[in-house]
Amino acid sequence: MTNTANTTNTTAGSRTKRGAVAACAAVALALGAAAPALALTGTDTSTGVHHIVRASRGTLVSVVPVADHTRAEVAAFVKDAGADPSVVRYGVTAYRLTYRTVTAEGRPTTATGLLVLPKNGVHRLPVVSDTHGTMSHRDYAPSVAEDMGRLSPYVQAAAGRAVSAPDYLGLGKGPGLHPYMDTRSGVSATLDMLRASRTAARQLGRPFTGDVYVTGFSQGGQVAMALGKALSEGADRSFRLKAVAPIAGPYDLEGVEIQSMFNGSINDTSAVFYMSYFLTAQNRLHPLWKEPADVFRAPYDKVVTGLFDGLHADEDIVKALPPTLKGLFTDAYLKELQHPTGVLKSILKANDGTCDWKPAVPVQLYSASGDTDVPIANARSCAAQLAAHGVKAPVVDQGAVDHGGSAIKSVAQIARWFDRVEQRG
Structure with a gap:
């Protein structure tokens, strides 16, 4: 469920790839080094931020x-x-957008995301919705960090479509x-x-055609399928x-x-990270416990919930947790995970399908x-x-690569496939 595009894999070793790739990318891609000021009505030219005052969902707050x-810099990054x-x-x-949306409970809030536009190509652009995978630290997000989280958005935009990430x-x-994982x-x-x-x-002078291509990795792959379902059911008929x-x-x-976390198909480090x-x-x-000790063994019952505050890096979380699920959960809760009932089962049902x-x-x-993070099963x-439902959806197996490798091999293939779909009309 982790992002290629950000952490490549949930194992401690693979998380180091974030920093390594970011370091390589820094040579070719100086973050915002040549970012132009926005020439938009109402733009504050001292900050480059464009403000729009409205209150409805999807309203743009700032750019x-x-x-x-x-092109050469993007190619080097890829x-x-x-x-x-x-x-x-x-x-x-690329631009960081702040916009109005709703919380998981339905209350008004704001969120951010990355809009990427190709420099050339057609004037009116189809758009790719590109949803990222699991990340713990808020600054790993695509609109903030120029690392693997921008691989797929940059590939899709450099192929000639706008990207909304x-x-x-x-x-x-x-x-x-x-x-996390609230679909x-x-x-x-x-x-x-x-x-x-x-x-x-x-x-910005690059209007959308209304055509939407949907992709996403890991956690974002699940969101992508759910978004496709929502759009097909008329969630917004302008798309x-x-x-x-x-x-x-x-x-x-x-x-x-x-x-798969119990049968060996998922590596232990990833299982502990994802499940916690x-x-x-x-x-x-949806409260699952009265006290953390109802679920987590000591001493982890005192630390687990605080680790996922958006301010801890993946590798620091891994270091603070035990190496196995058995070391993290009580015996009773290990059985509950393998045979879910009650609130847990209802949560899983709501997020499956x-x-x-x-x-x-x-x-x-x-x-x-x-x-060994999200098995091909x-x-x-x-x-x-x-x-x-009578729909044939091929499973493209990228072979003996890890979780992040599946995305690295897939992103360009998907861009080409979107090209073919677009050409067919």
């Missing part, structure tokens, strides 16, 4: 330029990340805590980011869903993802047989659900 890169740079046709400009609630510069708020924040992106793109191509999403939490993050976030929305619909557009599911479960 801040964060990056401006030539190559340094280990991805295929041959799809890079244009340079890109939400940070989600509670990440980036948005207030509050992140409601409903993931979709609402993503849809409202699309609306804000449409406004910003129009103000026309054209194709869905998620990568390594945990589409089946109860039937595949959690069971998931339960901590969900407990804020993102593949239980009948798309009228092409769908391809990208994954990897070597993934998730993609096969999703494909089976779609098949039950």
Whole structure:
């Protein structure tokens, strides 16, 4: 469920790739070094921030330029990340948007996200909704950090489409805590980011056509499927869903993802990180325990919830937790995880089923047989659900690569596939 695009993998070793890739990228991509001032009505030219005062969901609050890169710089960034740079046709400009949305409980709030535009190409742009994977620190978010979190957005934009990449609630510069793996708020924040992106793109002179291509990695793969479902059901009829191509999403939490944490398909470090993050976030929305000691063994019952405050790095969280689920959870709760009941079961049910619909557009599911964070069985479960509705969704197996590697191999392939879908009309 982790982001390639940000942390590549949830194991402690793979998390170091964030810093390594960021260091390589810094040579070619100086963050915001050439970011132009916005020439928009109402822009504060001293800050480059454009303010719009309205109150409805998806309303654009501000636009801040964060990056401006030539085609050669983008190609170097993509190559340094280990991805295929041959799809890079244009340079890109990127902006942090702040926009109005709602919390998981439905209260008004704001969130941030990244809008990326190609420098050249057609005037009116189709847009890619690109949703990122698991991250713990709010500053890992795409609109803040120029690291692997921008790999897919830059690839998609450099291929000639606009990209709307939400940070989600509670990440980036948005207030509050992140409601991790709450599908409903993931979709609402993503849809409202699309609306804000449409406004910003129009103000920036690159209006949208209304066609939407959907992708996302890991946690974002699940959000991508749910967003596709929402758009197909008319969540915003000004957007026309054209194709869905998620990568390594945990589409089946109860039937595949959690069971894989106990049968060896998911590595222990990732299992501990994901499950502690998931339960901590969900407990804020749907209380799962009266006291942390009801679930977590001592001494972790005193520290787990505080680790997921948006201010701790992945590697620091891993160091503070035990190496196995058995060391983290009480015996009783280990049994509850393997055979969910009550509130936990209802939470899992609410977040599963993102593949239980009948798309009228092409769908391809990208994954990897070597993934020990989100096993490929998730993609096969999703494909089976779609098949039950008469929809054939190929599972593209990227082979013996890890979780982050599945995204690194997939992003350029997805850009080419979106090209083919667009050409077919």
